[in-house]
Amino acid sequence: MSLWHKFIFKSKRNKVKQSAARDRQHQANNPAFIICSLVLIIFDLSLLDTVLGWISLLVACSVTIRIAIYFAYQKHMPTLRTLNLLALLSIIGLIYSAWPLGFLIGMVNLLVLACALKLMQVRSQRDFYQLVVSLLFLLGCGFIFQQSMAFTLLYSLLSLAVILALGFFHAPNLKVKQQLKQLTMLCLQALPIGLLLFLLLPQLPPLWQTPKAKSSETGLADKITPGDIARLSQSSELAFRATFEGNAPTQQNRYWRAIVMEDFDGRSWQIHPLRKQNRRFQQLVQQEFSPIVAGPSIDYDVIAEPTQQHWLYALDIAVPRTVKSQSEIWQSDEFQLISHQPLVSQYQYALRSYVQTMPRQPLSELDRKLNLSLPTQGNPLTQKWVSTLRQQYPHEQAFINVLLDYFKTENFSYTLRPKPMFVDPVDTFLFEQQAGFCSHYASALAYSLRLGGIPARIVAGYQGGELMAKARQQQYLSVYQYDAHAWVEAWLPDSGWTRLDPTTLVAPDRINFGLRQAMQEEGSFLADSPFALARLTNIALFNNLRLLLADMDYNWSRWVLGFDSQKQQDLFKAIVGKLTPQRLAMLGLAIVAVIGLLLTLFFMPHWYANRLNPVQALYQKALTLLGKNGQIRAHWQGPLDFSLHIQQHLPEAISQPFKRLTESYLQLNYQTQGQDKHKSVSHKKSINTMRRELRLLKNQLSKHQFL
Amino acid sequence: MNIISQQRINQWLDKRIPAANAFQLDHRNIFIFPAKFGLLYLMLCLLLFLLGTNYQNNLMLLLCYFLLALFLVNLLSAYVNFARLSVSMGKIPEVYASDDVYLPLWINADKSLKTPMHGIVNIGFMGQKVNQWFDCDAFSNPVSLSYPCQHRGWQQAERITFSCYYPLGLFKCWTHLAFNRKILVFPKPLACPLELVPAPLSSEETPRASNNLSLNTNQDDFSHLKAYQIGEPLRHVAWKQVAKGRGMLSKEFNGSSHNVAWLTLNNSTAEHIEKTLSKLCFQVLELSRADQQFGLDLAYIRIAPASGENHRLACLTALAQYPTIADKAGFN
Incomplete structure (x- = not known):
């Protein structure tokens, strides 16, 4: 048979087979998969408290499998049947364990799970693409949970790594350095366009109600039980920041109202259920309380950290300042500000506070009833004590003074580590221990006032904050969790709602200089977190570092995270002046033009580089010139032959420059390449010679008019 | 559509x-x-x-x-x-x-x-x-x-x-x-016995040899050595000379030039024409491998006896271009 000629082709067939084998091999050996594995595991670690434990375990498994395959410890991937079974079990597990966690967390867990399974399974190109898209989406979702600068940097790097993986997938044999160079270039080109889009594409309001994340709520608790162990005041996490248009109020006046608690059961204070019910009803019928406002006011913006809750922080008495804030914030009867959306991420709002209008507010019948209600039993000593006092001092103001005097004259002390008081906590606090922190004092006072027939309630919020003031910048205040505070509001016939803060009497430093000063002796300030930078303020370097970080973070929150439609409109105004439809249309066109220009700028050089090299191009030009004059180079004629042909047929004035041009061309194209150093110099020189000769040729031709 | x-x-x-x-x-x-x-x-x-x-x-x-x-x-x-x-x-x-x-x-x-x-x-x-x-x-x-x-x-x-x-x-x-x-x-080579016919009388060549012409050229007399040229069968290379470092030389034989014969297209039926062409193709390849002189006679073209690479290509080309039934019928 024709065995022999089959033999000839055998080697070539082998080659094809080899390439198919290499195909399979390059799949497993491709760094793209390792990069994706690393991205997934790092992302998983960054969200360890959101991602379920067993899913993290699965991620670790799949990454291990990938690494084993990459380094050829393991040759075979898990079979599809195994994976399908695993997927089925995981889905059941996920439904079971993530259902109570709510949509958002469930979705993130599902995505992580899908990525982990996909990573185990990646075989074809399609699988890989699906993995990449899921990873990018996952990284995007990561921004819901983490928005600090450090995490943004981390997630950006991870996104770039995914893009690098894509690059490796399409060019597996490109050197890492080259690959990085190519993709860095690409990303740098995309970045300005992306920023332009971000700054100038309209910022839309939320399109629909976002599912609430049921992650752990942070910040203030909506229930205060003074007898419990101190939990607050021990975190140096940021609660919110406020940027003031003018001067910030003084330390003593920075009472940030958040929650008003009117329901007391003898042990704990909480928001009155009636108020909650009322709120739900009023929000349903879109009714809103509006306080009577007049007098001096302060304008400021607040950037609240995510709490997963609804209440906002404000100085008394605040009203939303901008249309956007007005539409997003609801005002309650107790002067609370409540956001329609839970604070799942940083939230910025604009307020105006009328600082002196508190006394003008009326007391409704409901207010009176709620703020006078008393628990049926408990704290008998206090009850007796108050009733005696009240008989002695029938006038409200005198009664209050006596109560406050009691805190001043008795040996009360301020501590963050009070002993627990489980039975009759007010009695124990007032007459036995006489040591506690703000909520102990507030609770005891409010209860006593109510016993004395004066409407009173507890307001929980923050007091103080760290003022950052710079010459060029607006003043802003950073308020941390350890600034949390509770105080009393009592309604007096002459002066309306009046703020009473018994803590000032016991620990004036707490109000005047903040918690850090007040707790200097006890040493309990941030005792649980020994490495918090806030503890190290006495070391100048650390303090400067802390302030610098805080400042950077502030600007990040204000300008990047807080960039909204309002700021965008300001930006538009700054660019085009008045906002008319025509001008906006022009602006839109200008953006498109700018993007087009940028793209041209990026790729112009490449277009030229892809063309013929200059040597070829110059020679071709000369040929075209001669061709126009009837001297066409036949395809069998070499450059030397053609040059001779020209010398025979055309006058010397023309043939000489062409001869020299041809010589340079041959030299550049066919000479054996010498040392690199000399090469580039002589190369340039020869090209210049060619240019010169071409010009000469052109002149001579036009002179002789060979047509 | x-x-x-x-x-x-x-x-x-x-x-x-x-x-x-x-x-x-x-x-x-x-x-x-x-x-x-x-x-x-x-x-x-x-x-x-x-x-x-x-x-x-x-x-x-x-x-x-x-x-x-x-x-x-x-x-x-x-x-x-x-x-x-x-x-x-x-x-x-x-x-x-x-x-x-x-x-x-x-x-x-x-x-x-x-x-x-x-x-x-x-x-x-x-x-x-x-x-x-x-x-x-x-x-x-x-x-x-x-x-x-x-x-x-x-x-x-x-x-x-x-x-x-x-x-x-x-x-x-x-x-x-x-x-x-x-x-x-x-055409696809199809193994078959060699079917060489002696040269037609009109040919200038001396009619010689037979149907069962042997491929064995060993019986030819060794004449001389000459410089090896690309395309010559490797069997003719004088390997002893190569081993002695005298370069690639090939042996020239006297007798090979006399073994002239023709491959012809028998007037076979149309159905079998492809098969016949395949067989001819095989024979051309075999004869060329043996470096034997032969001519090819396909009704529409005659290729004079010769040997060597060019001859082989000419023969194969002629076989490949042999008009198909469709061509003959004028469909093409």
């Missing part, structure tokens, strides 16, 4: 990318369109936009816009990269019917670009599934692409499709190139 549209496309392609020997890709012959992954990627961007807007999350929006910009930039960089490709077709090896021909493609052979092309390029015939690829960062010229040849005779290979997804797979760049190179497919 489908065939008509296919024809339209082909006509349009013939006008747009006419056949040539070598191609440098540029805007005239590159097509570019978002790949499937590109569409998936756009959906991801949309999803990020919706989620980012709903959560009022600027970082997510930034990511979305950045990815979108990357998509845009990728369009141009994919084009620029693909435009660095230049292809020319090399010498096509001999091929016999019902075998695959391996088309040698020289990629970026005579170019030294400042920025070389990157990424994997898929190659295949237009309209067929892509069956091969090469990596621009690691390959050796020529890249061969196989093409099945069913029948003998002249064949025009289909347009060759080159496609590339570099750098991010968001866009597919592709082109359909036609090379104006026809492939001559020789």
Whole structure:
């Protein structure tokens, strides 16, 4: 048979087979998969408290499998049947364990799970693409949970790594350095366009109600039980920041109202259920309380950290300042500000506070009833004590003074580590221990006032904050969790709602200089977190570092995270002046033009580089010139032959420059390449010679008019 | 309907990318369109936009816009990269019917670009599934692409499709190139006993030999040594001389020139003509391998007795070009 000629082709067939084998091999050996594995595991670690434990375990498994395959410890991937079974079990597990966690967390867990399974399974190109898209989406979702600068940097790097993986997938044999160079270039080109889009594409309001994340709520608790162990005041996490248009109020006046608690059961204070019910009803019928406002006011913006809750922080008495804030914030009867959306991420709002209008507010019948209600039993000593006092001092103001005097004259002390008081906590606090922190004092006072027939309630919020003031910048205040505070509001016939803060009497430093000063002796300030930078303020370097970080973070929150439609409109105004439809249309066109220009700028050089090299191009030009004059180079004629042909047929004035041009061309194209150093110099020189000769040729031709 | 549209496309392609020997890709012959992954990627961007807007999350929006910009930039960089490709077709090896021909493609052979092309390029015939690829960062010229040849005779290979997804797979760049190179497919060799007939009387040559002419040239007398020339059978090389370091010499024999005989096309029936041609092809190959002189007589052409590489090619070409029944009937 024709065995022999089959033999000839055998080697070539082998080659094809080899390439198919290499195909399979390059799949497993491709760094793209390792990069994706690393991205997934790092992302998983960054969200360890959101991602379920067993899913993290699965991620670790799949990454291990990938690494084993990459380094050829393991040759075979898990079979599809195994994976399908695993997927089925995981889905059941996920439904079971993530259902109570709510949509958002469930979705993130599902995505992580899908990525982990996909990573185990990646075989074809399609699988890989699906993995990449899921990873990018996952990284995007990561921004819901983490928005600090450090995490943004981390997630950006991870996104770039995914893009690098894509690059490796399409060019597996490109050197890492080259690959990085190519993709860095690409990303740098995309970045300005992306920023332009971000700054100038309209910022839309939320399109629909976002599912609430049921992650752990942070910040203030909506229930205060003074007898419990101190939990607050021990975190140096940021609660919110406020940027003031003018001067910030003084330390003593920075009472940030958040929650008003009117329901007391003898042990704990909480928001009155009636108020909650009322709120739900009023929000349903879109009714809103509006306080009577007049007098001096302060304008400021607040950037609240995510709490997963609804209440906002404000100085008394605040009203939303901008249309956007007005539409997003609801005002309650107790002067609370409540956001329609839970604070799942940083939230910025604009307020105006009328600082002196508190006394003008009326007391409704409901207010009176709620703020006078008393628990049926408990704290008998206090009850007796108050009733005696009240008989002695029938006038409200005198009664209050006596109560406050009691805190001043008795040996009360301020501590963050009070002993627990489980039975009759007010009695124990007032007459036995006489040591506690703000909520102990507030609770005891409010209860006593109510016993004395004066409407009173507890307001929980923050007091103080760290003022950052710079010459060029607006003043802003950073308020941390350890600034949390509770105080009393009592309604007096002459002066309306009046703020009473018994803590000032016991620990004036707490109000005047903040918690850090007040707790200097006890040493309990941030005792649980020994490495918090806030503890190290006495070391100048650390303090400067802390302030610098805080400042950077502030600007990040204000300008990047807080960039909204309002700021965008300001930006538009700054660019085009008045906002008319025509001008906006022009602006839109200008953006498109700018993007087009940028793209041209990026790729112009490449277009030229892809063309013929200059040597070829110059020679071709000369040929075209001669061709126009009837001297066409036949395809069998070499450059030397053609040059001779020209010398025979055309006058010397023309043939000489062409001869020299041809010589340079041959030299550049066919000479054996010498040392690199000399090469580039002589190369340039020869090209210049060619240019010169071409010009000469052109002149001579036009002179002789060979047509 | 489908065939008509296919024809339209082909006509349009013939006008747009006419056949040539070598191609440098540029805007005239590159097509570019978002790949499937590109569409998936756009959906991801949309999803990020919706989620980012709903959560009022600027970082997510930034990511979305950045990815979108990357998509845009990728369009141009994919084009620029693909435009660095230049292809020319090399010498096509001999091929016999019902075998695959391996088309040698020289990629970026005579170019030294400042920025070389990157990424994997898929190659295949237009309209067929892509069956091969090469990596621009690691390959050796020529890249061969196989093409099945069913029948003998002249064949025009289909347009060759080159496609590339570099750098991010968001866009597919592709082109359909036609090379104006026809492939001559020789008949499939079919093993059979040699059927040599003595030269016709009209021939100048002395009639000699017989039907069962032996292939063995050993009985011929050794005449002299001469310089080896490419194409001569290796059996004739005087290996002893090579071993002594005197270079490649080949032995010349006296007798071989006398063994002249003809291969003829018997007036066989039309059904068997292909089979006969196949048998003739086998005989031509065998005789050439033995470096024996022979002539070929195919009614429509007669090739005078000779030997050597050129003679072999001439004979095979004649066999390949033997008119088919369809030709005879005038269909073609």
